[in-house]
Amino acid sequence: DAGVTQSPTHLIKTRGQQVTLRCSPKSGHDTVSWYQQALGQGPQFIFQYYEEEERQRGNFPDRFSGHQFPNYSSELNVNALLLGDSALYLCASSLGEQGTNVLTFGAGSRLTVL
């Protein structure tokens, strides 16, 4: 049973560039959330997608955007990269927009901005 898969695992970009990160949820899950984890910090909530719509959003600028596809997979896009965007980006999936189902996390995509 495949868990949450993310790609790429590592990438390096320069300031001002754009990046797209991808996530496939665990089989049977339909909700995807994205988190940013800076070095030495806990994960910070970016947004959640359910039924191909952004349902909730954390305190992140509009440079951060996302998409969910009919097969429940998701993309995170970051435009106009800043040095401070360097972090581990975690995707988590769950079943249903609300309920008592917990998050299953992927291993993350580590983004370095130079």
Add this chain to the structure above:
Amino acid sequence: AQSVTQPDIHITVSEGASLELRCNYSYGATPYLFWYVQSPGQGLQLLLKYFSGDTLVQGIKGFEAEFKRSQSSFNLRKPSVHWSDAAEYFCAVVEVWGKFQFGAGTQVVVTP
């Protein structure tokens, strides 16, 4: 606004000794509380969760946590640690469902 505090950034424990990791939260209503563990190069793995009911919760890998409303705490414990328990541990609370707020984490080092 709610918050989650893990007072200990780093803990060193001997293999076979007991471990307790502290977590305090600030939240108006009855919280949903979680402990996750993150090993190097890995995502976060759920250890245990508390929604309601019995305040002592059992999790995987021999971990347990106790919810104390009067102290706004949800401390994680393990009676005897193994070298494989070396990892970073995160306490989290759910504000609006799906929007987890994590503490800054506690790094656990296990010595022989």
